[in-house]
Amino acid sequence: MKAKKLMELVSQFLDADSKTQQEEIKSIRKVLKELKGKELKLRAKLAEKTHSDPEDAEAIKLKLDVIYAQRRKGVMKVFTLKRKSVTNKNTDKVDD
Amino acid sequence: MLRRFTLPLVMLLLAYVLWVGSEFMELALGVAFFIFGMICLEDGFKTFAGGALEALLQRSTDRLWKSLTLGITSTTLMQSSTLVSLITISFVSSEMISLAAGIGIILGANIGTSTGAWLIAGLGLKVDIASYAMPILVFGVLLLMQKSKRVKGLGNLILGVGFLFFGIHFMKEGFTVFQLGFDLSAYSMTGIYGVLVFTLIGTLITFIMQSSHATLLIVIAALAAGQVSYENALALSIGASLGSAISAVIAGFAANLGGKRLAAAQVVFSLVTSLLAILLINPLIQLVDWMSGYLSIGSEDYLLKLALFQTLFRVLGALVFMPFISQVEALLIKVLRFVPKSIEQPIYIYPEVLETPSTVVVAVRKEVQHLFDNAFGLLARGLSLKRSTLESEESLSTAVKTTKRIFPLDVEDAYEEKIKSLHSEIVAFISEAQMRESTREATEELYVLRQASRDIVSAVKGMKHLHNNLSRYGLSANLAVRDRYDQIRLDLARLLRELQVLLAEEPSSTTALSLDSLRLAVQKASRTMTDELDEMIRYRRLTASIATSIMNDENYVTGIANNLISAVNALLTREVDETAEAFNLDEADIQQLMNKEVDSPLESLKS
Numbered sequence: 054m055k056a057k058k059l060m061e062l063v064s065q066f067l068d069a070d071s072k073t074q075q076e077e078i079k080s081i082r083k084v085l086k087e088l089k090g091k092e093l094k095l096r097a098k099l100a101e102k103t104h105s106d107p108e109d110a111e112a113i114k115l116k117l118d119v120i121y122a123q124r125r126k127g128v129m130k131v132f133t134l135k136r137k138s139v140t141n142k143n144t145d146k147v148d149d
Numbered sequence: 150m151l152r153r154f155t156l157p158l159v160m161l162l163l164a165y166v167l168w169v170g171s172e173f174m175e176l177a178l179g180v181a182f183f184i185f186g187m188i189c190l191e192d193g194f195k196t197f198a199g200g201a202l203e204a205l206l207q208r209s210t211d212r213l214w215k216s217l218t219l220g221i222t223s224t225t226l227m228q229s230s231t232l233v234s235l236i237t238i239s240f241v242s243s244e245m246i247s248l249a250a251g252i253g254i255i256l257g258a259n260i261g262t263s264t265g266a267w268l269i270a271g272l273g274l275k276v277d278i279a280s281y282a283m284p285i286l287v288f289g290v291l292l293l294m295q296k297s298k299r300v301k302g303l304g305n306l307i308l309g310v311g312f313l314f315f316g317i318h319f320m321k322e323g324f325t326v327f328q329l330g331f332d333l334s335a336y337s338m339t340g341i342y343g344v345l346v347f348t349l350i351g352t353l354i355t356f357i358m359q360s361s362h363a364t365l366l367i368v369i370a371a372l373a374a375g376q377v378s379y380e381n382a383l384a385l386s387i388g389a390s391l392g393s394a395i396s397a398v399i400a401g402f403a404a405n406l407g408g409k410r411l412a413a414a415q416v417v418f419s420l421v422t423s424l425l426a427i428l429l430i431n432p433l434i435q436l437v438d439w440m441s442g443y444l445s446i447g448s449e450d451y452l453l454k455l456a457l458f459q460t461l462f463r464v465l466g467a468l469v470f471m472p473f474i475s476q477v478e479a480l481l482i483k484v485l486r487f488v489p490k491s492i493e494q495p496i497y498i499y500p501e502v503l504e505t506p507s508t509v510v511v512a513v514r515k516e517v518q519h520l521f522d523n524a525f526g527l528l529a530r531g532l533s534l535k536r537s538t539l540e541s542e543e544s545l546s547t548a549v550k551t552t553k554r555i556f557p558l559d560v561e562d563a564y565e566e567k568i569k570s571l572h573s574e575i576v577a578f579i580s581e582a583q584m585r586e587s588t589r590e591a592t593e594e595l596y597v598l599r600q601a602s603r604d605i606v607s608a609v610k611g612m613k614h615l616h617n618n619l620s621r622y623g624l625s626a627n628l629a630v631r632d633r634y635d636q637i638r639l640d641l642a643r644l645l646r647e648l649q650v651l652l653a654e655e656p657s658s659t660t661a662l663s664l665d666s667l668r669l670a671v672q673k674a675s676r677t678m679t680d681e682l683d684e685m686i687r688y689r690r691l692t693a694s695i696a697t698s699i700m701n702d703e704n705y706v707t708g709i710a711n712n713l714i715s716a717v718n719a720l721l722t723r724e725v726d727e728t729a730e731a732f733n734l735d736e737a738d739i740q741q742l743m744n745k746e747v748d749s750p751l752e753s754l755k756s
Contacts, residue, residue, distance in 0.1 A: 080658075081731055087659045088732070108546055112643065112670065118742055119666035123732040130731040 074134050081134075085127045092120050159357075176323030179370070183316025183363050187228065189289075190309030194227050196302025210250035213474065217467070220257020221264075228265055228313065228362065230258040230393070234415070238408040248407070249478045252414045256467045259390070259418065263459035266365045266386070269317055270452035282314035320370040337378040344430055347381045348423070351388015356395045364389040365459070369452055379451045383434070383458050387426045390463065394419030406562070410481045417477065422466025433462055493523055493571045498578040509582045510594045516575055517602050518652065518720055521713075523567040524605045525645055528709070530558050531612040532638045532645075533623065539646050549639045555623045560613040568609050575602045601719035604712040611709040618702050622695070629690050633678065633699045637706050640674045644710050648717045658729055661721040664714050665734040669742055671710040676743065678703045 095113050102110040166173055209219045220237075224230045237246075237254045289311050292304030338346055355364040365386060372382040394416045426433065437458050438448070446453045470477075497515040529536045533556045538548045579595050587595075615637075623638070625631045647667055654660055682700055685691040691699075722729075734742070 084658045084662075084729065084732060087657060088662070091659060106544065106546075115670055115673070116663075116666040119669055119734065122734055122738055122742060123662055123665065126734070126738070127732050 074138055078131055078134050081127050081131055085124060085131075088120050088124050088127070092117060092124075095120070173323070175319050179316050179319030179323050180363055180367065181316070182312045182319055183366055184360060186309045186312030186314075186316055187360060187362065188309075189305045189312060190227060193302045193305030193307075193309055196298055196305065210246045210254065213249070213253045213471065216250045216253025217257040217260075217471075220254040220259070221261040222257075223254075224258040224261025225264040228268075230262045230361070233258040233261070234411075238411050247478075248410055248414070248481065249474050251407075251411045252418075252474050252478065255411065255415050256418060256470060259393075259422070260460065260463045260467055262361055262365075262393075263456065263463050265362045266369065266456040266459045267453075269366055269369050270456040279315060279318035282311045282318065285311035285314065317366060317370075320366055323370070337381050339378075339380065343381060344384045344387075344427055347377075347384030348388040348391065348427060351385035352392040352395065353388070354385075355389045355392020361389040361393040364392065369455060372451055372455060379454070380434075382451070382455055383430065384427075386455060386459050387423050387430075387462070390419055390426070390466075391423040394423075406485065410485050413481055413485060414477060418466065418470050421470055422463060425466055425469060426462035429462075429465075433458060433465075436461060493567045495519070495571060495574045495578070498574060503578075503582055503585060509578075509587070510591050510598070513575060513579060513582075513595060513598050514720060516571070516578075517598050517605070517716070520568065520571045520575065520602055520605050521648075521652070521716060521720065523571065524609050524713075525649060527558075527560070527563050527567055527609055528612055528641070528645060530556050530563075531560060531616045531619070532642055533619070534638070534642055539642060540649065545642045545646065546639055549635050549642065552624065552635075552638075555620050557620075558616060560609070560616050564609050564613065568606055572602050572606050575599070597719045597722075601716040604716040604719075608709040608712040608716070611705045611712070615702050615705040615709070618698055622698065627691075627695075629685060630695055630699070633682070634702075636674075636678065637699075637702060640671075641706050641709065644671070644713065648713055651717060652720060656721060659732075661718060661729060662732050664718050664721070665739070667710075667714055668734075669739050671707060671714070672739060672743055675703060675707045 095117055099110055099113045099117070102113060163177070167177060210216045220233060223233050227233060234255060237251045237258075285307055289304050289306075289308030292300050292307060295301060295304065337343070351364055351368070354367065355361050368377070368382050368385045368389070371377045372379065377385065398412060398416055437454050440446075440457060440461075441448065441450075441454055444457070446457065495516055496519055497512040499512075503509060525539075526536050529539050533552050533554070534545075534548055538545070576599060579599050582595060583592065619634060619638070622630050623634045625634070644667060647663075651660055651663055679700065682691070682696045682703075686693055686696050
């Protein structure tokens with residue numbers, strides 16, 4: 054193993070912050086997936102209710118709006134964390 | 150079933166009697182005027198209630214003699230022991246005066262009732278009071294037509310006096326006419342059987358007319374016309390006292406705990422007084438004869454002697470009863486209480502659970518959920534919807550639209566039984582747990598759960614206010630009003646259903662996130678309702694006063710909804726979930742969604 058690669062692995066191991074960030078991204082992705090699942094279920098329900106019960110359909114649309122907004126927040130958080138992670142790596146490289 | 154047919158039957162019978170025997174006409178008119186006069190007086194005094202009357206009641210009941218005097222004077226002035234009893238019941242119920250003070254007032258009111266007999270016997274049948282009644286009525290109607298509530302109240306009082314006078318006059322005339330056709334005195338009975346039979350008749354008349362005052366008037370008028378013997382008239386007047394006890398029992402059924410206790414005291418007192426009067430009727434008659442000599446009442450003046458008898462046996466009853474008031478109070482408090490079985494007992498919190506911080510948190514969480522479940526049932530009933538409807542998948546809008554009646558519900562009693570007791574247990578348990586060794590996380594969670602319990606209590610209290618207006622306007626004939634209340638009920642019912650589904654779900658990271666959509670729905674519903682009401686006021690489809698009532702109720706609903714959402718949020722959030730926090734919508738996000746400024750759908754996410 055080249056010395057440079059070895060140094061990188063050691064750095065990752067020692068960099069707890071980066072590890073936490075990865076874990077956070079992972080758990081956010083999990084929630085995003087759950088929300089996506091919920092969204093799909095609601096979409097199916099919406100298709101059923103659009104004609105039979107317009108008021109219920111309205112309520113479902115509102116829930117969908119909220120899920121969109123929540124997912125957007127989640128995605129933004131993932132972007133922020135990733136950007137932070139990349140910035141950290143670049144800083145490390147420059148330091149090298 | 151029987152109740153439904155009672156009124157038509159009584160009316161048919163009365164119509165037949167009036168048709169067959171025109172002699173009864175004036176007599177019946179007299180009774181009708183007298184009772185109407187009492188209703189006017191009650192209405193008139195109610196206008197002034199909330200001010201001087203209440204202040205007087207509160208100030209004048211710290212001693213027994215004061216309560217007694219107050220009962221006597223207020224009943225003498227108002228000529229209605231019913232009104233005095235009702236106000237006293239409301240004061241005892243709200244714990245503004247003690248039960249003992251309430252009993253004192255009731256005793257006084259009972260003595261005060263006999264002043265009516267003095268008025269009728271001493272003045273009513275000797276002076277031509279109908280000539281006074283006419284101008285009184287004219288002024289009464291004039292005042293009644295004014296806009297000011299107080300002037301209207303005064304008008305009612307004056308009208309009441311006028312109709313009382315007219316009632317007395319027609320009764321007197323009625324018995325004079327009656328005398329020409331019938332002679333009831335032929336049915337007079339002597340001895341103990343006479344006393345018992347006529348006491349029973351007096352009780353029945355009072356029960357039917359719901360007024361011992363009106364019975365006394367009939368008895369005095371009949372006595373004046375020679376239709377009943379003096380002894381039988383005395384027994385009838387004892388019956389009037391006993392009859393008012395039956396009225397008290399009926400009132401007690403509908404009243405809350407304070408009212409029930411006071412009604413029970415009234416029943417005991419009336420029974421004791423009547424029993425004493427029956428047992429001691431002969432000594433009392435002798436006492437009346439003896440005292441009549443001192444009071445310059447002629448030996449043949451049976452009307453005033455009857456009034457004196459009334460006062461004497463009622464005072465005697467009060468004198469016998471008074472030394473035992475505190476014992477009666479203690480007994481009633483002991484015997485009449487919220488049935489322990491119906492008081493909600495905690496299921497999950499008990500001393501053994503206090504051993505470890507984690508079991509404490511789990512138990513308290515479950516108990517708060519139990520509290521929420523109770524509140525759910527109570528709120529569903531408050532919305533006049535069956536719990537089973539909310540728990541099923543039935544269409545809520547259909548259930549709301551097809552509502553035929555608003556469920557009667559004493560929210561205060563239900564709150565005491567199902568909510569307050571449990572909340573108190575939870576708070577006490579948490580305090581006990583906090584005195585023991587605990588972790589920071591457990592302490593934090595207990596704090597949140599206590600707040601959740603408080604939120605549930607606040608939600609139920611909100612229903613207390615909402616239910617009042619729902620009972621009045623919920624099924625209004627005005628469609629615009631009914632629609633608004635239907636919407637209010639539907640919004641809250643939907644929320645309750647959603648919250649229960651969320652609590653029943655297997656908890657996941659997104660369960661608590663669902664509450665954001667409920668928060669948004671609440672805010673949207675509130676804004677829509679306000680906009681609709683504004684428009685309705687603008688186009689005069691609703692009066693501003695009704696619109697503001699609906700706005701207030703909408704406010705209660707928003708409060709109830711927010712409290713419930715907060716409580717469920719606390720129940721769903723097991724620990725501080727930082728991941729979920731990344732998704733939670735804050736106030737600004739919700740406002741954005743309200744204004745539809747959020748880009749929908751998120752195309753970027755689909756990719």
